Amino acid sequence: MPRKILSPAFFRRDTLQVARDLLGKHLVRNNKAGLLAGRIVEVEAYVGPNDRASHASRGRTNRTDVMFGQAGIAYVYLVYGMHHCFNVVTDREGYPAAILVRAVEADGHGLVDGPGRLCRHFQIDRTLNKWDLTLGEGLWLEDRGERVPASRIIRAPRIGVDYAGKWAEKPWRFRLKEADG
DNA sequence: AGATTGATCCAT
DNA sequence: TGGATCAATCTG
Numbered sequence: 001m002p003r004k005i006l007s008p009a010f011f012r013r014d015t016l017q018v019a020r021d022l023l024g025k026h027l028v029r030n031n032k033a034g035l036l037a038g039r040i041v042e043v044e045a046y047v048g049p050n051d052r053a054s055h056a057s058r059g060r061t062n063r064t065d066v067m068f069g070q071a072g073i074a075y076v077y078l079v080y081g082m083h084h085c086f087n088v089v090t091d092r093e094g095y096p097a098a099i100l101v102r103a104v105e106a107d108g109h110g111l112v113d114g115p116g117r118l119c120r121h122f123q124i125d126r127t128l129n130k131w132d133l134t135l136g137e138g139l140w141l142e143d144r145g146e147r148v149p150a151s152r153i154i155r156a157p158r159i160g161v162d163y164a165g166k167w168a169e170k171p172w173r174f175r176l177k178e179a180d181g
Numbered sequence: 182a183g184a185t186t187g188a189t190c191c192a193t
Numbered sequence: 194t195g196g197a198t199c200a201a202t203c204t205g
Contacts, residue, residue: 081185126188
């Protein structure tokens with residue numbers, strides 16, 4: 001199967017569509033410690049300036065500036081003083097949007113479930129904030145040829161955003177259902 | 182259910 | 194400059 005690094009054009013589209021399309025793609029980390037990869041099985045979309053669950057809904061600040069920028073760039077931040085979260089910026093410049101990668105099936109390590117554990121596994125921290133994921137250096141996403149039918153995608157509300165009122169109810173979490181049998 | 186932990190944001 | 198908040202995780 002061909003391996004293709006996901007390009008800026010892949011990310012520079014409607015965020016909900018990119019979120020669905022990221023399921024079944026692979027996250028790859030290459031550093032001095034070696035090569036790690038995993039198949040993405042759960043993501044969440046954070047869409048636009050009005051999404052109260054999104055950091056960007058509070059405006060453009062030093063922290064959220066990256067979400068307003070170029071698609072295909074990493075947004076990595078620290079939550080609760082101890083865990084990192086890894087996102088990919090999507091859609092057009094000037095429109096804040098990103099996708100949080102929540103879970104992967106890690107090659108040789110089973111399910112890595114949860115954005116904090118995922119970052120720990122892949123050794124992702126804030127030094128990778130604003131990293132260009134489309135260059136194929138250090139950290140990137142790639143297509144290994146898997147086709148994911150819509151019937152295997154489960155939609156659900158996002159996790160941990162109860163503060164966001166009606167925006168917390170949006171079914172903007174996407175999970176890949178395992179093929180049964 | 183409670184503790185943990187520190188970057189970020191804005192005014193209590 | 195201080196305090197509230199937080200896109201989570203672990204231990205009970």
